[in-house]
Amino acid sequence: MSELNKAMIEQYRNSFLSEVEANVEEGEWVKMCMQCGVCSGSCPLGKHWAHPPQEIFMMIRAGKRDEVLTSDSMWMCTSCYNCIVRCPRELPITHIMHGLATYARKLGLVPQNQPTAKFAEIFWNNMMKKGRVNELKLGLSLYFKDGFGPGIKEALRNKDLGMKMMKAKRMAASEFFGGHGVKDVSGLQKMIKKAQELEDARMKKFD
């Protein structure tokens, strides 16, 4: 191969698709999309995506790195799996959307105050504390995610619902103090730390 050819290949190499293939969960499937649009038409929150999945796939192939990774779109995924079961090429679309969202978070590219990204973080941190989700604290942190003032307002707005849930024994005030959890918390935390290290070590760098 001539030097010029090599240089041209390098210049026009679509590194974002390679980046997605290497670093995004199930990213190696992106090139298989045939742009039929069934995923976009099947998404229950479809109308709220600035770029529906079909478009995201084409944007990845077109190298639109910033537009994709800073997009709010994949944060609209409700994990309903409609797109997965309907895709004629059997792309694991739900997982790719999750993967893109996760990758954007790792790179610090998530739009500010994206509510689902915030909720996901609250959920994960809540769960990692004791190995099981503490629903009471999860609800409270969610109310207070935008600060103390809005939190009080939100908590009051949902006060009746909370009382009804307690009455039905589906929420327990005692969860505020301690609450459910696994016995081997430290083992679980060490395990997750190790898993994260192993995954991070596999991550490829792209300029």
Next chain:
Amino acid sequence: MAKREYSYYPGCSSQKGASSSNLMKSVDTMCEELDIQLNEIPDWNCCSASIGYASGSELPRLTLSARNIALSEEHNKNQEIVATCAACWLATKEAAERLKEDETMFKEANTALAEAGLKLQNTTPIKHMAEVIIEDIGLEEIKAGVKKPLEGIKIAGYVGCQTNRPFGIAGESFENPMYLDNLVESLGADACTSYEKKVQCCGGALAFSEPEKSQEMIKGIIEAAYDNEADMIATPCPLCQANVEIYQDQINEKYDTKFNIPVVYYSQLISVAYGRSASDAALDGQLIKAKKLEDIAGK
């Protein structure tokens, strides 16, 4: 010795004082009636549900589920794992499949598990309780045990997303699964077979982060149940149940509707049809009382 025995993964919402404690209680009652012994996986952990992905990336997430499978393989040897929560089932089954397909990830998961002194073999089948009812037991046997047919109750069977996709029940369609309707009829109730929202998404975890967008979808799910003249909605999924039941007041306020329709679990239907009390069926756990079911339970 019980007729059937499984390793049981109840999940975070099916604990005492948690949002689907009524699912937990009615599943216990149902299993007593069906002679099923559930052996809880000792020290099981959260699967991180369908929202954990964004903070816990792929391997940490899969390892969470791998820990549960490993614990089950160690303590509940040769027992299939059964989950009652759609998200628990999906996450566990997904992890098992992914780790079977990907040798590197399987090895890494085991390296991480070793930190907690565990080892994954990954040979255990992962089932949803609906599969136990429909496939292992079968509706004929379910029907034969009915003591109080649920006569005169019209039920919209709301299967939801994750009990149905991407795995679902073998032989059922993703677009129009019939097993819940068939179960409802086996128990002597009337199924709204033309209920068009049976697999519509309720927003899932986004009901918390994107309440307006989700409640718009929930509104459709409830409206369709009324259009089909349902007395109540029945579902296998704890998040579907909660989302469709608890936001009815907020939806009424926003859309000027008058929704007040009970949302129950299949396990509550079975418990009542098998002659158990309203309390055993955890009907006291409903925010919107399922009066017609309570009446049959009280007869």
